Amino acid sequence: MAELLVIRHAQASFGAGDAASYDRLSDLGHKQAEVAGRALRETGWVPDRLITGTLTRQKETLRSMGFDAAPQTHPGWNEYDFHDLLDARFGGEMPDLVREDRKTHFRTLRETILEWQAGGLSGARESWSDFTARVEAARAFATAEPVERVLVISSGGAIGQLVAASLEAPPKQMIALNLQIKNTSITRFVFSGSRFFLHEFNTTPHFAPPGAADLLTYS
Template sequence: MLHLVRHAQASFGAADYDNLSAIGHEQSRALGVALARQGIVPDAVFIGEQRRHRQTWEGIAQGLERAYEPIVVPGLNEFDFKGLLDARFAAGGAPAGLHDDRKTHFRMLRDTVLMWQCDEITNPPETFAAFSERVRAARDVMAQRDAKTCLAVSSGGAIGQMITDALGAPADQMVTLQLQTKNCAVARFVLSGDRAWLNGFNETPHIDASNESTMLTYS
């Protein structure tokens, strides 16, 4: 079983997004505690290269009260959403608040990803085909480990793509899933060879009515 975790809340609108907020650190520790309650003891841990992935894993490890050195898999990295938005508006016309107003940012991101999937963005940081292939390759790396219980930390876009691929869903579902995925939410897959079956999506065992107002975030 693969337990694929979206990173905890990062620093949206800050000069350095790739760094957990105070709430993000709290979310990751709380998720580790909740996973321990569920009896989940990973025998292999994977993260992307981004700082928020490692920080999230470090918090989960604290909550699990277990220390592992994670295997870094670059295919778990998020696509460069800032670079993609900048490429779309390279000739001008970017709306105010493109990178720091949540409503504007996510509305533009959705439309931009759909354009990206249709090869309508000139000089993107990477093609959508390359992104899709590296996410699939990352899944295969984790499957080849042949561990009974894997835990991985990634980002919303990569998770959305892995789910879309597993379901054989249309490409546009990737961004729909991405924008639904909560910080520190868990997607669960059964892996076998080059096949993956989705077993759960957007699970937040660390959140209940007593802490939802502060712990439930999306960016």
């Protein structure tokens, strides 16, 4: 069976005041991507296709991993717009604590996603059903060509939804999975025709060597 490796982008600029500022890798993020790319090549795993979403942090991750070929892009691999969802929840006036304190931010994000899944946040630019449909479209795009190894750089929410869908898990499991996903972690699927299975989730063997554990981040 063919393999689909979906890697979460490296660390972005958490705490930035707007989506555009967030959508760039931090210095640590570039280092994470370099280590992940080197480790992948050392195992002899060479992709036949490279795909990213359209986000800057995803494209920067692929470049810093050392893959120079121009990737294909599909917007279905993009993250849900959490800035927009939080703005919809708080009427455009997100509390400073939610923006600046990591623990408060992620607790509030979880609550917001559950509300979104339940049909709330009507002012958001993207509905939950639209999000799940585009992730499925991205999966179909990535697995459509007759190749053996596909490498995708995506984001935590899209990966969480892809895993949940592959396991036929309830929607609330998406955010539970999402919040576990480490920067540059590898989630591996195998596929053949219409068959599509999760093989491993959220692994970071490239952070196992001594000293590399300090590179581990979640946002």
